[in-house]
Amino acid sequence: MSERRKQYPFDKIETKWQSHWDQQGTFKSLNPGDEGFDPAMPKFYALDMFPYPSGQGLHVGHPEGYTATDIISRYKRMLGFNVLHPMGWDAFGLPAEQYAIEHGIHPRDTTAKNIAYFKQQLKSIGFSYDWDREINTTDPAYYRWTQWIFLKLYNSYYDEGNQAATPIVELMEKRKEEYPDENATEHRSFIDKHRLAYIDEVAVNWCQALGTVLANEEVVDGKSERGSHPVERKPMRQWMLRITAYGDRLIEELEDLDWPEGIKSLQRNWIGRSEGADVHFELPGTGNKVTVFTTRPDTLFGATYMVLAPEHPLVDEVAEAEHSESIDNYRNEIATKSDLERTDLAKSKTGVFTGGYAVNPINGEEIPIWIADYVLMTYGTGAIMAVPAHDDRDNEFAKQFNIEIRAVVQPKEEENDETSCFTGEGIAINSPLIDGLQTTEAKEVVTDWLGNNGFGKRAVNFKLRDWLFSRQRYWGEPFPISWDNEGGHHAIPEDALPIQAPEMEDFKPTGDARPPLSKAKEWVNHEEGYKRETNTMPQWAGSCWYYLRYCDPNNAERFISTEAEKYWMNVDLYVGGTEHAVLHLLYSRFWHKVLYDLGYVKTKEPFQKLINQGMILGEDGQKMSKSRGNVINPDTVIEEYGADSLRLYEMFMGPLEQVKPWSNKGVEGVHRFLARVWRLFMENSQEGEWVLSSKIKEVEPSKQQLKVLHETIKKVTHDIESLDFNTAIAQMMVFTNAFTGAEERPIKELTIFLQLLNPFAPHITEELFAIIAEIFPQIIDKNEISKMPWPEYDEKYLIEDEVEIVIQVNGKLRDKMITCKNDSEEEIKFQCQELEKIKPFLEGVTVRKIIVVPGKLVNIVAN
């Protein structure tokens, strides 16, 4: 197209208005306290998930969600809202560091370069961001507060009584009252075990290639999510965040959020709450006991063996000497296998008998204790009671090793499926205490019995694990922590923040578990007797609270002022990809709740409404990727068709949440539409210049034109509200088609149309509006369309005097008939039976009933 004449001068228009908005500060939003701030104005907070500024620049997936929030933002402004619509950079992270290592360039420099490129690209699409609120997670002025929030976590514990994070000093005082004689070390160790940010020795996912540990969530099929490098299990001392304390609240408080059900259930699933009971099994002759967790205490009578995780601390105690060799062999075998191999081998169960026995508290029976890797040390108590009659895994294991299978639950209905074991609910049998009871009741009775006799208690478990929060990298937030020579950790005072990483020539991984920062000796040994923590925070840290900082981005005193927080929060609309359905959204909800508990924010949840945009596929229907060669670059689209066409096409492709393939023909289609809009207003003069069309006049619109206009206002308004942008655009095409043929084009009505189109295609509409404003100052007294109020529709123009309705006989379409809006049902019933085409169908049959749907149809039921 570049060689051909452009259908309209979008290239000139777009850059012109982009710099106009920039210079005029058109989209600046005011905070409470700012000059000109109007407290009566309602607020709207439209947020995009901020991008990681990669070296590749934007791909067409980015502007999909961004255009949606931009349309909403522009629309809400025209409705009179004070709109917060910001953008920023999630700029810490592995790719920049990897690139830095490979090319010897400081990640700060590559990051700055990438951000500049992203920003220029975003500006070229005409998004109405308030760039004065731009934030960058790698800016010390920003991560100072990330570190500050970490200190809040460090200095808090979860008070089970109040179900809330509470300052750790309160726990210290309580402890001192209860244990006045406890020595300082013991006191300290108790306190440190209760912090929301704590140190623990855990089996971590160590990735040698990346030189860092990874969170469980960052490991996919035993490989690193980024780069697909092998990951191994390795015990290391790491910072952990106690997200599990919030398990219940993270589930319960999803309830009132306006999120897609799918995402809610994804989160519930991930948190994986299950209710059941802890049951104590005595180890005869030792005085010791093993506790298991079960969700089916009603099947206790059917427990015919017990399984400990191979790593369970009591294995050595229960093991008989004659079995110790096979146990050792088995454990070694497990240890050398990666997670991937362990799950691969899941097809058949493995395990060994320990030689030990445990006493089933409910019937005094001694059952054999096995170890097997299908029991995980990291879930529940790391031990289970096995009920092979009613659990698939136990069933498989028992069959493999010829262990007794004892049925204790009878299906309610005859479900003669003998091939698999029965895991559903039914009636208890072979269980003296609960025979005849149904499952729900039986669970209660057994749990109560266990509690009353000291053999156990009600218990809840989560699949969710605490959040592994350390990374062995350079390009991340340093921890505000230093260590004394006795191995005790100390918070660095708030007024010393931010803690900045030292300038280093060499920030390559050390090749072992020591982080790169450990090489900066001077920085580490910052104070006599103290060494700095050399791990850094994971990339998720910065994105956990960025939505708060946008509200008050330049506050040097506080992470957000109380006024700004109270005014702007919470986020009214949050748009981003499903890939963040669990990680980012769970982590930031967790941090938000901690800040809420500690009184720093007023809302329990950060994101009221969430929408996930669907992925955009390549033209071949495959995921876009360099190797497939099907990547569409937004820059090229803008160059050929303009930003308005890109925006419009992204929205016209289909429903926002749906996955859909790109089509260059489709872009041409919407581009043609914009060109039609242009020619609705403009024509070529004899000199070949674009001038206002001579058909544009101050005339009264026809009744038909008014109807189309008001239909369009109505549909576009409703569709924007419900985020159905594709159908809103279709309606605007209808409008354009209806007005294209008109010899006289009423200026007032066409201007209203421009306002409707403005949030979608801001450049062309600003330009046309400005041209009209100049020629018809008596009609338009503003010079920016962005400043115009949103049009309203009037139902009276939508009502038709005459409507064609459908006549059916027994549900089959037989004729059509014109009715007046005043016709009564009786009249219509009578009239339709008189129709020539209908009569033959009514001959020789009895009319049983006539259904009239006003303005729609009549159905004559006859036989």
Place this chain on the structure above:
RNA sequence: GCCGACGUAGCCCAAUUGGUAGAGGCAAACGACUUAAAAUCGUUCAAGUGCGGGUUCGAGUCCCGCCGUCGGCACCA
């Protein structure tokens, strides 16, 4: 295996939530304009809604059972 989304003209998608299957775009065909083409304008074409049952006067829409595509989880006791 479990959870979720989706399945409507050749393609992308609509359908007032139970009321004429078609709004819009792409593609195709024809016509007008043109020396011709492109662009533009106009006209036309097409599926009975993945499959099988059911409820109803009436089902793309509700219910039951399958099939297919995509995404997520996957020894969580």
